[in-house]
Amino acid sequence: MRATVQRLTLPFLIFVSALLAVLGKADVLLFDRVRVVLADTLAPVLQVAGEPIVTVSKAIGTVKEAASVYRENQELKLANQRLMQWQEVARRLESENEELRNLVKFAPQGAVSSVAAQVIADSGGAFLRNILVNVGQSEGVTRGQPALTGDGLVGRVIELGDRTARILLLTDINSHIPVVVEGTHERAMLNGDNSDQPRLVYFQPKTPVKPGDHIVTSGSGGVFPPDLPVGVVVSVNGVIRVEPYADLARLEMVRIVNYGLDGVLPDGAMPAPPPIGGGRSRTTSAR
Amino acid sequence: MPYSRNRDYFGFVARMVPGTTTILFALLSLLPFHVPSFGSIAPGFALMAVFHWSVYRPDLLPLSVVFLAGLLLDLLNGTPYVGLSALVLLLVRTGVLSQRRVFSHRPFSILWLGFFGAAVGAFALEWAFVSLMQVHAMTPRPFVFQTLITTACFPIGSYLLALAHRAMPALSA
Structure with a gap:
């Protein structure tokens, strides 16, 4: 009997994990709840474990800086x-x-509040671009709020726990951000594809875009306010690619900003997810 | 256990070492490394742990722990495919076990080469799965990069695991 159980454990576990991986897309809500609780629980552990890494990288940074002080x-x-x-x-x-x-008699936009957040985990995978930060609902963060660094847009909150929030970076394949090209006011979508430079997709190209053009959010869809700096066009051969202003590979702190917008539907207000293989994006895009 | 030929006796704490280090290594790959030019892709530490223990002490790394480590990794890294890492790690363990004779009592270079093979298999599988689910071939570059960086970091991971391995008799006392 024991031998049978032992022999069946491997096929059983392989079957379960494959099943979960395939079905996970269909039942995201359940997993979301589990992972929010897990992230909240492990947040202090990750934060403490991350300290030495921060110290080491700061030390490396100091040495590098000292070398180039004169220049x-x-x-x-x-x-x-x-x-x-x-x-x-x-x-x-x-x-x-x-x-x-x-x-x-122009009235400026409503009050803006922001909260600083420390990056405590990085998805680190080849097909994921998201980060976990140490602020959540208890600090007033809500889903859909943009995360920024001093340089520009980083992404937006897609998952929310009490003390943690997951931020989908604008390079993730599920990130679609409505933007405009500064100067020409040409509307476009900035679609992540997991590479370091997301693609710019035009609706109706009238004015050609050229390297060096600045990309800012358009504010369409009500998720992001208009005119947040996003990045700069770096290549236009076939695929138009944008280099984000924010250094997404080395995020330590981000600012999550409340612009008083509510363009993202609350949990549970979404229709049932499409059947397996149907939809290409897991999360609601910022459209 | 058919593959355990070691006669040494390990106490409860020592027996937990392979499982615990595997879970810890899974968490390690989530930490935000801000090392310059390291990129946003972290080495697959969990893969190293599963490989190491599957070669040296598979009897002390139960399938359930491999499964849990993979699941934990998936739940914490925000993937839409919860279970994929678990699947990959289980398959790596199975593959390594079948080739265990090739690795035991051989120089480290053979082990390293074997790990490279395992990493190629693991990340190719991930690439194929994600491409299939996205109904669109993903650009293979990040996967290739992750394979290389994981293989490059293997000696460090392997060294740490060997330290833990050597501490096991002391922990039994």
Whole structure:
């Protein structure tokens, strides 16, 4: 009897895992709940375990920085000069802007609040681009909120626990973000494909896009506010690719921002997921 | 157990070492490494642990633990295919067990080569599965990169596991 059980364990477990992997797509909600609880429980462990890694990478960073202090200093002096000029321009524009606002009685967008979050886990897989951060519902984070670094957009919250949130990076194959090309106001979608540079897909190309064009969110769909910096076009041969401003491979801290938007449907408000093999994206896209 | 020929006796704590290290290695691959030019792809540490223990002490790494380690990894890394890692790790264990004679009492280079083979198989399987589920061939580059980086990091993982392995008799006392 014991021998039979032992002989059947392997085929049984292989069958169960294959079944789960195939069905998982059909019943995401159950897994979502399990994994949120698990992530919440293990968050302190991951955070503590991550500390030495942060220390080591900081040390490496310090050594690298020390080596380039002189050159950087020269560069900074130049950059500082340039920025002083820009500051001058900004001051002038600010006062001009204020005058014009007074003129048209323009009301600026609603209050914005943000929470800083530490990255505690990285999916690290070949076909996944997401991160786990150490803030959640208890800090007022809700699903769909954008995550930013000082450089630009990182992604948005797709899963929410009490103390953790999972952020789908804009490079993930399930990420679709409505964007515009700055200057031409050409609307497009920025679709991740798990590579470091997501693809820009146009609806109706009128003005050709060229390397160096800046991409910002369009605000369509109500998930992201308009004009968040996303990235810069780097190649246009056949596939248009965008290099995100944020360094997605080395995220340590992100800011999750509440713009008071509610473009993402709450849990349970979604229709049943499509049958297996039917849909290509697991999560609701930002359309 | 048909494949356990070791006569040494290990206490309860020592017997837990292979399973515990496998679970820990699964968690290790989730930690955010910010090492410059490391990229967003982490080495498959769980694969190293399953490979190592399948070669040296398969009797102390039950199938259920391999399954759980894979499941834990999938639940924590946010994959839509929960169970895929479990499947891959179970298949790697089965494959390694069938080739165990090739690896035991051989130089490390043979073991390393064997691990490379296992990693190629594992990540090729993942690639094929995800491509099938997405109904679209995924770009193979990240998978190739993950295979290479996992193989490159294998000596480190193997060294840590060997340390744990050597500590087992002491833990039994």
